[in-house]
Amino acid sequence: MAATRRRGTGTNQEAVRRHNLATLLGHVHHSGGVSRAQLTERMGLNRSTIGDLVRELDELAVVSQSVPEAGLHPRAGAGRPSLDVNPDPDSVFVLAVQLGVDSMDVARVGLGGGVLERISRPTPSDRDPEVVVDVVVEMLRQLLRSAEPGSRLVGIAAAVPGVVNDATGLVRFAPNLGWSDVSFSPLLASRIGLRVPVRLGNDAELGALAEHIRGAGRHKSHLIFLSCDVGVGGGVIVEGLPMRGASGYAGEVGHQRFDNGGARCRCGNTGCWETEIGSHAVAAAVGCPDDEIDRLPEYLQPGTRVPPELRRLGRSLGVGLGGLVNVFNPEVVILGGVLRWVFPLVRDDVLDALDAWALEAPAREAQIVLPWLGGDSVIVGAAELAFTDLLADPVGVLARAEGALSTVMGA
Amino acid sequence: MAATRRRGTGTNQEAVRRHNLATLLGHVHHSGGVSRAQLTERMGLNRSTIGDLVRELDELAVVSQSVPEAGLHPRAGAGRPSLDVNPDPDSVFVLAVQLGVDSMDVARVGLGGGVLERISRPTPSDRDPEVVVDVVVEMLRQLLRSAEPGSRLVGIAAAVPGVVNDATGLVRFAPNLGWSDVSFSPLLASRIGLRVPVRLGNDAELGALAEHIRGAGRHKSHLIFLSCDVGVGGGVIVEGLPMRGASGYAGEVGHQRFDNGGARCRCGNTGCWETEIGSHAVAAAVGCPDDEIDRLPEYLQPGTRVPPELRRLGRSLGVGLGGLVNVFNPEVVILGGVLRWVFPLVRDDVLDALDAWALEAPAREAQIVLPWLGGDSVIVGAAELAFTDLLADPVGVLARAEGALSTVMGA
Known part of the structure; x- marks a missing residue:
């Protein structure tokens, strides 16, 4: 049905629909579950438009709908209860990396922001960027092996203690790692060999982002x-x-x-x-x-x-x-x-x-x-960074994500 | 003509027109003079809409139009040259105050941001807020006496070296003046007795604003x-x-x-x-x-x-x-x-x-x-703050400004 609607409509209407789809997915991801009535109110759109958008995300298998437990929505009033829209963490996920001076953490984080699995190892003692990346890639592959069959990886992001440039993937200066001008994202992308974007952020900035969204x-x-x-x-x-x-x-x-x-x-x-x-x-x-x-x-x-x-x-x-x-x-x-x-x-x-x-x-x-996120703020922030592209353009990113995993799972 | 157009149009269209009028006046004020062709390009509106908006501001006597000097707009191409739209500094002005620990400055600043006149005096030695305000009011009245007959005062703003709250008009803490919780704006407003808003800003913040707009x-x-x-x-x-x-x-x-x-x-x-x-x-x-x-x-x-x-x-x-x-x-x-x-x-x-x-x-x-503004950054910034209301709603503010001056000029 979504395909039918798309055909023949003008560019503007298509742009509006994509924007609304992205915005709605953002609400679901950030809230961890929200009723259709709340979405109607927050987005200022009518019920049937919200219904259409939710249906499309449901068909893309990124959200699921459920009847709310009694009493959870006391303000819903009489009549049929508004369905809850929940993120599906097992269907879409990202990989997050936190580079520390003494230890390195990687996590698989599902849509909705929950940490599904996490691995920690000591940082290689000489902190050589190539060695660090090799260990990180090994850890990430380990996470991928335990991902649900059919689930889709939509992004990778790393948090680094230093000044970084996400656009170029360059770690400009990380004095406590002894790094300067390390081309981190391209290196990680080529070693892991997956067709998903690799992004880079400063650790404190990502911690702030995570606490701002969920803490x-x-x-x-x-x-x-x-x-x-x-x-x-x-x-x-x-x-x-x-x-x-x-x-x-x-x-x-x-x-x-x-x-x-x-x-x-x-x-x-x-x-x-x-x-x-x-x-x-x-x-x-x-x-x-x-x-x-x-x-x-x-x-x-x-x-x-x-x-x-x-x-x-x-x-x-x-x-x-x-x-x-x-x-x-x-x-x-x-x-x-x-x-x-x-x-x-x-x-x-x-x-x-x-x-x-x-x-x-x-x-x-x-x-x-x-x-509020305890020791997880920074790595959850890295996950939020990795989700950025999906939340900007769910349809486009999911189309590209299909099959990305099969490459590595076959490896 | 503006009145005819206004009658009968929906609220939304009226809101759009007011927004466009305010935006256009902002361009003229900040640039100090701009061609209609440039306005068309910057605002993304067609030539006839720009023409209508300029005509309305012209009728309100806040801008004037002139034929550009030859050679000033080399990219205008052949045909009739695009008219320049200039702010009229003698028609609309604000009063700006800069409170310093050692000296106090006041200025009359015309639309377009030029300082028309400036007076400086030593700060009263005990810095008693009531005494300070009395001297400031005296200085401001002196500026008003030399304003063009018929020109309209649309705002007053003061820059203070300390933490201030513009919404309440309170100087929370200005250690170098020895002030804390001084209700400055209400005091100044009641003493000067004019029906124009009195606003308050931190001196560094206003300096940044002026240098950002014009420096x-x-x-x-x-x-x-x-x-x-x-x-x-x-x-x-x-x-x-x-x-x-x-x-x-x-x-x-x-x-x-x-x-x-x-x-x-x-x-x-x-x-x-x-x-x-x-x-x-x-x-x-x-x-x-x-x-x-x-x-x-x-x-x-x-x-x-x-x-x-x-x-x-x-x-x-x-x-x-x-x-x-x-x-x-x-x-x-x-x-x-x-x-x-x-x-x-x-x-x-x-x-x-x-x-x-x-x-x-x-x-x-x-x-x-x-x-770039030399010693004028802070006082020009105060003037920009005083212009804020005019630039948000020219029609409404000018309607209220009519006659404001006659009160004090008659005093």
Whole structure:
């Protein structure tokens, strides 16, 4: 029926239909399930148009419809209940990669944003890009082997701790990996040999995206996600949109001078905020040897005795957060990475320092919170990036995705 | 004719016409004069619609049309030359106020953005808000007396060095004026007794706006305007729009920690960047006594011998700018206030420190420049804010503006 409707209609009407189809799929993906009545209201279209669009997505096997459980939609009123439209995670999925200094994670994420499977391995010690990519490809193939037969891969995306250029697939500078000008996406695309786009994002920016869509930043237009491990980066959402800067390099909040007499930073300078709050500083504060830094959370369990060095670090965190609050006037700041363990232990030190530092007006607005997605913010954000193309043009991307998997499954 | 067309047309068509009228007036105001052919191209409307819209604005006496001088439009081709549409600065104007710690400026600015007249006076020494407003009102009345008879005042706006809330007219916190929670706009509105809106903006934000519309930031989507006098603030444009933050307080880049062992700041903290590069630091570096700080430019004339303290200040400026470049990845950073005098003297120190500090990728994008509007950026920005309502709804605002002046002119 969709094909019949398409034939003979003008270009504009076709463009409108494709736009509506994409928008509706976005609602279903981001909400994880939504009733047809809600879609009618949110999209401002009539019931029969919504019905047609849902039917088309159903025929494409990306959504399924179900009768809602009683009581879930109390405002639906009398009459036939509105059907729920749910994303089908087993039918369409992406592969997400998170490159860390110490470990690498890959995940298979279904439509709707759920992590279906996840694998973690230590980062190869010399961090040679070719070796890293080979290991990543091996991990991704492992994920593909457990995908449902007939399910479709629609994208791959990687989160990198550094400045990247998605358009060219280039990692411009990732000091903590020791990378500069690494042509990452083309390399990964050629090694994995699948006909799906490979995209690239900064880890903090992707963390912000995920928390904005499904986490502590939902329904907030101004937020900062602080990605804090060996390196410290910021993902900033301004007016509901990622702040990318002129060429996508914005958000390097860890590389601002914090202390004239501070420590040497991996970026080459002295006294960056990163040297005060990054995971090496945390390790030093709690007496964790540098070569055991992947075990750092063990030193930061709830109830642990808090050494004065960690409280001092908490105050440096608060002072720096206060500066960011003055600069960005955010509604919420989300503390990712190792700060998920640090913040609960030194919360009062952080908030006291922040309150003393930030100007009163913006300080009153800003909540300081942990990521709702826990340790998954960045990899879920990479998955969101990988879903971008599908959500812009479901019909086109699904047409190209058919058969993409059979190539690798046969390999 | 406009009235005839209006009667009987549906609401939607009327809304479209009003939108087009406002958009066209915006083009004329921002460009300072544009041909009808260019308007046709930029707005994507046909020649006769553009002709009708221009005629309506002409009848409202806000624009005038003229035959272009030969050779100015080489691409117009053969045939009758396209008429130029020019803003009429003597017919419609706004009043702009710039409150400084040491001096206060007011200006009458005509449609098209030109400063028609400007008055400057020292800020009353105790900076009592009521006294400040009384002096400002006196200055504004002086400007009004020299306005063309029959010309229409369509708005008043003030730039303040601090965090403000335009919606409520409240100056939340201006530490260098010693103000907190001053209800500025309502006070000014009641004292001047004119039926025009009084609006309020942060000085750096308004400087950024003016440079974005008519200065060093034209056609740039990512820029920072650094307003640097006693206080240091930033106006940031992200994706072509002012970065206001959750409640309009964003941009306080001077109140980030810069040096743990630094000096006490007026905001109450220690080691803010403001203490390193603000005009008091500049005065100390060049041996200008604090009570002669309004004469600071005399100490910073081209060709002056540059003391090592000023070179050190230049390096602190460069390090801080490097941090901002890392955070915002801007296309251009515009140095306003006292930096207009400092930067030419220590340019190499600033740029060397910036290059050493900023990450290479964003550093390569960022130009560091002086404001094209010289010392007028902030007050021209205030004028742009005052023009906002006119540019959103010319017909409605002009209808209300008729007679507004007669009130005060008769007083």
